[in-house]
Amino acid sequence: MADTAGAGETGSGAPAQVLSGVRVLDLSRWVAGEYATKLFADFGADVVKVEKPGEGSLTRRWGPFPDDRPDPERSALFLHLNTNKRSVALDLHDPADRELLLGLVRDAHAVVESFRPGHLERLGLGPDVLRAVNPRLVLTRISAFGQTGPRRDHEASGLVLQAAGGPMHATGQAERAPLRKPALLEHYTVGRSAGQATLAAVLGARRTGRGATIDVSGQEVLLAGADRRASYLLSASYSGITAPRGARSPHRHGATFTGPFRAADGFVMVYVTNQAFWNRFVHLVGAEDPAFRERFLDRQTVAGEDREEFLAHVAGWIAARPKVAVMEAAEAARIPVTAYLSVSEVLTHPHFRERGAFVAADHPRAGRLEYAGPPWRMDRGYALRTPAPLLDQHGADVRAEAAGPTATEPTEPTQEVPA
Amino acid sequence: MSPREDLPLSGIRVVDLTVVWSGPGATALLGDLGAEVIRVEGNDRLSRQVSAKVTKASFEKTGYHGGTYPDKDPGARPYDRSALFNWHARNKLSACMNLDTPEGHRAFLELVRVSDVLVENNSNGVLEKLGLGHERLLEVNPRLVVVRMPPLGMTGPMSDYLGYGPNFNSLVGIAAMDGYEGEDPDSAGENYHMDEAAPAGVGFAVLAALWDRETTGRGGLVEFAQAENVMAEVGELFLDHQLNHRDPPVLGNADPWAVQDVVRVAGEDRWVAVTVRDDRDWRALCAVPGLDEDPRLPGPDADGDLRRSRSADIRAALADWCADREADDMVATLQGAGVPAAEVVSEPQLLTDAHLEARGWWRERSHPAIGTHRYPGHPWRSDDLDLAFGRPVPGFGEDNEHVYLTVLGWSREEYDDLVARGLVTDHQLA
Numbered sequence: 001m002a003d004t005a006g007a008g009e010t011g012s013g014a015p016a017q018v019l020s021g022v023r024v025l026d027l028s029r030w031v032a033g034e035y036a037t038k039l040f041a042d043f044g045a046d047v048v049k050v051e052k053p054g055e056g057s058l059t060r061r062w063g064p065f066p067d068d069r070p071d072p073e074r075s076a077l078f079l080h081l082n083t084n085k086r087s088v089a090l091d092l093h094d095p096a097d098r099e100l101l102l103g104l105v106r107d108a109h110a111v112v113e114s115f116r117p118g119h120l121e122r123l124g125l126g127p128d129v130l131r132a133v134n135p136r137l138v139l140t141r142i143s144a145f146g147q148t149g150p151r152r153d154h155e156a157s158g159l160v161l162q163a164a165g166g167p168m169h170a171t172g173q174a175e176r177a178p179l180r181k182p183a184l185l186e187h188y189t190v191g192r193s194a195g196q197a198t199l200a201a202v203l204g205a206r207r208t209g210r211g212a213t214i215d216v217s218g219q220e221v222l223l224a225g226a227d228r229r230a231s232y233l234l235s236a237s238y239s240g241i242t243a244p245r246g247a248r249s250p251h252r253h254g255a256t257f258t259g260p261f262r263a264a265d266g267f268v269m270v271y272v273t274n275q276a277f278w279n280r281f282v283h284l285v286g287a288e289d290p291a292f293r294e295r296f297l298d299r300q301t302v303a304g305e306d307r308e309e310f311l312a313h314v315a316g317w318i319a320a321r322p323k324v325a326v327m328e329a330a331e332a333a334r335i336p337v338t339a340y341l342s343v344s345e346v347l348t349h350p351h352f353r354e355r356g357a358f359v360a361a362d363h364p365r366a367g368r369l370e371y372a373g374p375p376w377r378m379d380r381g382y383a384l385r386t387p388a389p390l391l392d393q394h395g396a397d398v399r400a401e402a403a404g405p406t407a408t409e410p411t412e413p414t415q416e417v418p419a
Numbered sequence: 420m421s422p423r424e425d426l427p428l429s430g431i432r433v434v435d436l437t438v439v440w441s442g443p444g445a446t447a448l449l450g451d452l453g454a455e456v457i458r459v460e461g462n463d464r465l466s467r468q469v470s471a472k473v474t475k476a477s478f479e480k481t482g483y484h485g486g487t488y489p490d491k492d493p494g495a496r497p498y499d500r501s502a503l504f505n506w507h508a509r510n511k512l513s514a515c516m517n518l519d520t521p522e523g524h525r526a527f528l529e530l531v532r533v534s535d536v537l538v539e540n541n542s543n544g545v546l547e548k549l550g551l552g553h554e555r556l557l558e559v560n561p562r563l564v565v566v567r568m569p570p571l572g573m574t575g576p577m578s579d580y581l582g583y584g585p586n587f588n589s590l591v592g593i594a595a596m597d598g599y600e601g602e603d604p605d606s607a608g609e610n611y612h613m614d615e616a617a618p619a620g621v622g623f624a625v626l627a628a629l630w631d632r633e634t635t636g637r638g639g640l641v642e643f644a645q646a647e648n649v650m651a652e653v654g655e656l657f658l659d660h661q662l663n664h665r666d667p668p669v670l671g672n673a674d675p676w677a678v679q680d681v682v683r684v685a686g687e688d689r690w691v692a693v694t695v696r697d698d699r700d701w702r703a704l705c706a707v708p709g710l711d712e713d714p715r716l717p718g719p720d721a722d723g724d725l726r727r728s729r730s731a732d733i734r735a736a737l738a739d740w741c742a743d744r745e746a747d748d749m750v751a752t753l754q755g756a757g758v759p760a761a762e763v764v765s766e767p768q769l770l771t772d773a774h775l776e777a778r779g780w781w782r783e784r785s786h787p788a789i790g791t792h793r794y795p796g797h798p799w800r801s802d803d804l805d806l807a808f809g810r811p812v813p814g815f816g817e818d819n820e821h822v823y824l825t826v827l828g829w830s831r832e833e834y835d836d837l838v839a840r841g842l843v844t845d846h847q848l849a
Contacts (some may be wrong), residue, residue: 157674226693
């Protein structure tokens with residue numbers, strides 16, 4: 001049993017959510033596919049995770065694990081990515097299990113897979129087969145470089161994806177290696193986009209009765225993204241420019257002063273991007289120093305010795321104060337300066353606690369944990385109904401559903417709407 | 420711009436009050452799906468983050484490279500020519516409307532009445548000050564889906580904090596783990612990951628709200644706290660802290676499990692990313708000619724723990740092997756062995772990339788204010804859904820007549836009067 005965000009009960013008889021009645025099959029084994037389907041599950045869809053017998057998803061093997069001891073039922077990554085889903089173990093190399101899968105496909109709105117391009121076809125479960133069983137089906141195919149093209153069969157990791165599609169060439173220091181983004185962020189970015197694409201096509205199918213096969217290339221998701229790489233892509237097209245590495249805010253001009261600074265107990269991120277912020281910042285760090293204010297107020301740019309001395313003054317001022325004190329002083333003066341919070345500080349921060357950003361659930365093997373909660377709030381929105389499933393936890397139910405009499409097509413939600 | 424009738428959001432109208440990147444990135448995705456996205460732009464504002472007063476001379480004064488403009492020339496209409504705005508401007512319409520004037524206020528409420536979705540990412544309270552908070556908008560149109568995107572939400576002690584993407588990255592735990600391995604955190608160049616995460620999230624939220632509207636007949640508020648949306652991307656690390664009482668270290672290009680690095684290759688500032696994910700990758704790497712005899716590599720039977728403990732040696736051997744090789748050559752060798760590798764590509768390289776060319780990712784489009792250029796393509800594709808990519812960018816106020824006369828149904832006299840009084844213009848004043 002789990003606590004829900006906002007009002008409502010859990011378990012059976014749970015209140016209707018926006019995607020109640022939507023059915024999704026998750027054939028993916030890694031972060032992007034599992035995150036795409038988590039979005040569906042967390043907003044009310046019935047997501048059945050089809051797992052490899054005896055082994056399950058790759059995310060079960062990734063961790064982090066309690067005390068770093070591998071345990072497929074206690075992988076933090078799996079637990080996080082598979083909330084609200086059901087699990088069935090099916091061997092897709094086994095004809096009987098493939099038949100069961102087709103039974104599930106018949107009643108599904110969408111299937112999400114992230115095998116290597118061509119693998120589904122080799123199993124005899126290609127788009128033609130699945131969509132013949134269910135013409136309204138949306139089949140979302142996630143891969144590193146897409147289902148076509150000369151690099152279709154290239155292998156990738158998160159790092160390789162960032163190199164090929166992310167802003168990495170422009171990130172890091174000028175004389176050093178390009179620097180990736182941390183953690184598994186790029187996989188989540190790809191997964192969120194795949195989720196959005198899937199829901200778009202599911203909505204389209206509701207209008208037209210026709211499904212779709214969707215090709216999600218991780219590289220293209222990253223290239224099309226908002227992470228300033230896309231605007232540099234267009235800049236390259238417009239003017240031939242290569243985005244510089246090691247330069248801060250190279251797309252800004254005028255009174256700009258941005259970057260991380262060491263505080264007494266950590267770091268802060270300064271983001272002064274215009275004349276108003278600049279002058280407020282000069283007043284803040286020069287409060288005790290009229291000559292400093294005189295010298296730097298109203299400046300458009302600072303270069304050379306001026307810049308060195310300005311930087312030294314700012315660095316000294318920030319280094320003498322705790323990071324949260326710096327942030328609060330800047331905030332009081334309405335300047336964008338924020339503290340670097342660690343994961344543990346985020347977990348306990350009054351702002352996120354007060355907003356209910358974390359939601360607790362009990363898991364039979366991993367115990368009670370607090371999970372990152374609603375990514376956004378809406379009526380009939382996010383709920384943590386059940387923690388991630390044990391491998392094949394719902395096998396008997398799902399197999400019975402797959403073998404049972406089927407509706408001719410997916411039904412739409414028909415719940416009574418609470419007044 | 421003739422509306423498309425064959426897409427999931429055909430017939431859906433979106434009012435776009437977004438600025439900078441995260442909001443406009445979201446409405447771009449709705450336009451891809453066939454929605455009619457109308458940007459409401461005040462002529463006394465910099466809603467495109469570009470001043471009308473920008474000139475080549477002003478670049479010289481500030482030392483700005485100008486590379487976000489075609490041929491580094493802002494021209495007479497810089498606000499139509501900036502890559503910072505134009506990358507997400509495809510398919511959108513532009514109507515001039517000053518919300519702080521009675522006429523603009525009235526027009527806006529009329530537009531809301533005949534629309535399905537509104538997306539805004541201004542600071543908390545901006546719309547309320549104009550008398551246009553979501554409660555008022557939902558009174559006018561109960562079927563409206565209103566997305567508001569305050570970075571830290573609409574409530575809570577930090578909800579009014581100022582900041583940009585990098586500021587909020589620092590507040591959700593991402594910046595603290597970002598940087599070169601074993602060093603102080605140093606957000607890679609300029610990491611806007613929060614902005615990266617918002618668009619598809621908003622897209623999903625709007626689609627879910629529209630799906631539900633079919634059942635309930637009602638729209639409503641989507642409170643899209645951008646920081647909380649991006650917190651899901653470090654969800655496993657929140658659990659890790661609870662399980663093991665630790666915070667993630669700064670790992671740079673390394674990884675907790677795989678052995679990987681970004682290594683310099685022949686040429687000017689050319690780099691290749693390589694990852695050894697598992698035993699299979701490792702055996703393949705150990706068999707690569709030139710690496711197969713390097714004494715620094717533990718043998719092909721080395722397991723993950725041993726590889727990780729010898730990571731520095733392995734990476735040194737890899738760096739030496741790569742130092743004078745051509746990127747393409749090296750990637751082909753490694754990929755031929757099934758080892759993940761790719762060059763860290765620059766933007767100009769991507770413009771001529773053969774794989775993207777074969778997939779037709781770039782789109783060549785023309786606009787009178789800008790000329791003909793290639794534009795970044797869509798994030799995903801489907802042979803069953805011909806995603807929209809019509810006009811690459813709306814000139815400021817380019818769709819004034821369509822919006823006032825056709826969408827709102829105002830008379831020609833009323834419209835001409837607004838134009839005569841300078842309330843509606845086809846150029847930005849600020």
